[in-house]
Amino acid sequence: MIRTLLPPQPSLLPATHTSFTAWPKKRKRSTPLRRRATSIPHCLYAPINYEAGYAYPLIVWLHGPNSSEGELRQVMPLLNSRNYVGVSPRGTLRTCKEERRFGWEQSASAIAESCHRTRQCIEIAQNQFNVHDNRIFVAGYGVGGSMALRVGLEHPELFAGAISLGGRVPRGGHAFRRLNAARSLPLMMSVSPKEGEFTREQVMDDLRLLHSGGFSVSLNLYPDGDSLTDVMLADVNNWVMGLACPSTVVA
Numbered sequence: 001m002i003r004t005l006l007p008p009q010p011s012l013l014p015a016t017h018t019s020f021t022a023w024p025k026k027r028k029r030s031t032p033l034r035r036r037a038t039s040i041p042h043c044l045y046a047p048i049n050y051e052a053g054y055a056y057p058l059i060v061w062l063h064g065p066n067s068s069e070g071e072l073r074q075v076m077p078l079l080n081s082r083n084y085v086g087v088s089p090r091g092t093l094r095t096c097k098e099e100r101r102f103g104w105e106q107s108a109s110a111i112a113e114s115c116h117r118t119r120q121c122i123e124i125a126q127n128q129f130n131v132h133d134n135r136i137f138v139a140g141y142g143v144g145g146s147m148a149l150r151v152g153l154e155h156p157e158l159f160a161g162a163i164s165l166g167g168r169v170p171r172g173g174h175a176f177r178r179l180n181a182a183r184s185l186p187l188m189m190s191v192s193p194k195e196g197e198f199t200r201e202q203v204m205d206d207l208r209l210l211h212s213g214g215f216s217v218s219l220n221l222y223p224d225g226d227s228l229t230d231v232m233l234a235d236v237n238n239w240v241m242g243l244a245c246p247s248t249v250v251a
Contacts, residue, residue, distance in 0.1 A: 042121050043069040044128060045076045045086035055132035057244045058125050060118055061088040062140030062148045066101040079233045087125040089117035104147040111150060111173055118151050135244040139163035139236065141228050146170050153178065156185040161243055163188040165232055168198060169206040176213060183214040188239050190232045192222040
């Protein structure tokens with residue numbers, strides 16, 4: 001059965017699922033969250049049965065619209081609870097005054113801040129855990145997915161791949177100014193086309209843009225109108241493991 005994980009606001013979870021606040025209490029011992037008072041707002045995820053002697057791939061997660069860095073707590077166990085360290089910065093734009101909900105602004109200053117927060121989160125994860133320097137992936141959902149692509153294109157030397165789930169390829173803001181360096185960065189896009197939001201025509205337009213730039217792109221299409229699902233995250237896990245540890249992937 002396919003589960004929708006992150007439906008539109010105001011709730012991040014369907015009523016039938018455990019809430020964000022309850023979930024960490026159940027898994028507190030196996031997935032501790034660590035914070036530094038002086039660091040940017042972030043969420044950190046440790047894999048179950050963490051082994052300090054093993055260099056883990058790192059997932060930098062840019063949360064979806066009207067959400068927060070706490071989204072990481074739901075995403076990582078359904079992506080893979082054992083194989084990755086995860087870290088998530090808070091979005092640059094507050095979208096709700098009454099609640100802690102944020103998004104990702106696309107202005108020049110906000111893009112620079114998003115890149116800064118991503119780099120700082122990588123450093124935080126590296127200071128806390130044994131992270132493989134050549135197996136760092138940036139991923140996100142919705143506007144976070146678009147920003148993940150933008151950050152990856154801006155700093156391709158930092159990442160082994162960039163992943164957008166339901167987010168369009170960024171345009172404007174000199175998104176492709178480092179084209180020669182960035183075209184070697186593997187990209188993954190997972191899309192559920194929906195009229196009025198992210199249509200099939202727009203998906204094909206984005207794909208043509210990336211192909212014209214010489215990028216290697218993996219595109220997955222899902223049933224119309226689906227939000228982020230566990231099936232999408234399972235496909236992301238397979239794609240990441242195929243790049244990070246190809247010998248472990250079973251066809």
